[in-house]
Amino acid sequence: MIRFATALFVGAAAALPAHAEVDIQTVTSEGGIKAWLVEEHSLPFVALELSFLGGTSLDVESKRGAVNLMTGLLEEGSGDLDARGFARATEALATSFGFSSNSEGVSISARFLTENFDASVALLRDAIQNPRFDDADVERVRGQVISGLSFDAKDPNNIAGETFASMAYGDHPYGTSESGTVESVTALTRDDLIQAHQNVLARDQVLVGAVGDITPEQLGTLLDVLLAGLPQSGPAAPPVIEPKITGGITVVDFDTPQSVALFGQRGIAVDDEDYFAAVLLNHVLGGGSFESRLMQEVREKRGLTYGVYSYLYPRDLANAYMGSVSSANDRIAEAISVIQDQWRLAASEGITEKEMQDAKTYLTGAYPLRFDGNGTIAGILVGMQMIGLDSEYVKTRNERVERVTLEDIKRVAGDLMDPENLHFVVVGKPEGLPTE
Incomplete structure (x- = not known):
């Protein structure tokens, strides 16, 4: 799920x-x-x-x-x-x-x-x-x-x-x-x-x-x-899998005045050398709350939704790049069209120098707010191990973010963003949507 x-x-x-x-x-x-x-x-x-x-x-x-x-x-x-x-x-x-x-x-x-x-x-x-x-x-x-x-x-x-x-x-x-x-x-x-x-x-x-x-x-x-009393080992993990995501729209009929859409494409692994470029790119596109492009284009300019988000979704056995939006049944088609346009724009042009610098400022400056107690830190220590980070990461993470260049982000945008294979699953009674 x-x-x-x-x-x-x-x-x-x-x-x-x-x-x-x-x-x-x-x-x-x-x-x-x-x-x-x-x-x-x-x-x-x-x-x-x-x-x-x-x-x-x-x-x-x-x-x-x-x-x-x-x-x-x-x-x-x-x-x-x-x-x-x-x-x-x-x-x-x-x-x-x-x-x-x-x-x-x-x-x-x-x-x-x-x-x-x-x-x-x-x-x-x-x-x-x-x-x-x-x-x-x-x-x-x-x-x-x-x-x-x-x-x-x-x-x-x-x-x-x-x-x-x-x-x-x-x-x-x-x-x-x-x-x-x-x-x-x-x-x-x-x-x-x-x-x-x-x-x-x-x-x-x-x-x-x-x-x-x-x-x-x-x-x-x-x-x-x-x-000490637990088994030394257990069964092997399931195999790594490449998500089978192709472009299109799947509609699930559901009686509600507002449609919910989940969208996604292939993703990027945390240990990929371009991961931080992808993080900055996503922050600008859909991960930066009200300042993101998707929020500005879908919510602020057109009033199509209360919220639209995108997020990198790396996992142990597969990686995806996901997002979500909800809108009235008669407006969800327009919201999806705007998201598709922004996906294409990012793929072809990347982001601007100002957007990159603003994203770096946020991502490096927001860290102390996350570091808010022993329990939180203990969870982060385990999370770091789960995704294969070394213990020195706490000292080098911001430097890795700062080292990313605008050229890196544009290259990664071209490689990662896949507008032709961005798939939408829409649950509701959407109007005017072409389906696969």
Whole structure:
């Protein structure tokens, strides 16, 4: 499923501010688990982030939604504690845990006070290694997932995302909903959840970021306590896939006064040497809020929408360049035409010197606003590892942005922008749209 939030996460992960005081240490536990650590002893508090790569992409065939359901049950009781007992224990320790999954990984967050270090780690260890999967909890969380799927089936934005993903990725896990279907989730058994747990939570697939009142030695011990009982390895990841996106417009009939459009084309990888040129280009085209070309042309000049955006969408197994817009049924055709025109203009001419300098000023100056707490930093450390950045990135990122030239951006615009293969999925009752 195409999820804008995922795209935003990737962008935020790649946008760590270049703060000289951020000292990232690489820690390796006695058990061989590696982590990135930023020590900060001014407050008696620790933020920990773990991501197990693969996530919902590792669902067993015909068991779609198992990883998502399993993840939702990790805080519903573990070891000797049932769901209510687990909730009471976390509250008593003033500790918070978060568990989530998507197509890139299963994420586990922990926030705890130094004075409750051992008890919090023990509680988290049981949640990770010894989930109960009690029948009553499985049925309750299953009901929540199915309710969400039923809601998604009536949400135009979700319909557009699933339609686009199915077109672009086919039978690949990226082409289907990470939450599964009502039918697949209904059929899942407790054994399926146990298998999903064993497949996904593997030590050789974990990335770790830690920030706060903790030493390298303490972190190493913590990691071995948390993870030593998990399988060393899991199943292989699905193959890398090139999105199958060709030009055209797909209309999904849906009874609503306003059509939603999701559009996209092939993308660019984060480790591509031209990635920062693409970031600057996109900021000018559709990523710069009210100052972007798309917002100016579609909203400000013509009043066709409240918002239109574009975003680079690099992922572990595929890359896309996406965007979204919504407009009244009788005006969506014009909005799409303007977007297509702007795509062609950018492809042929790139951007101006002033637009480039304004984008650089924003992208380099906005970093401190993102760097707003230990939990955020811990998440960014994991995000950096997920997309293959080195720890020195925090010191060199702004320099990389500044090194991009106008000629670089024009060349990348010509190579990356693909107006002839820009595809629109429109959900609603649009008027006057030619379809593929």
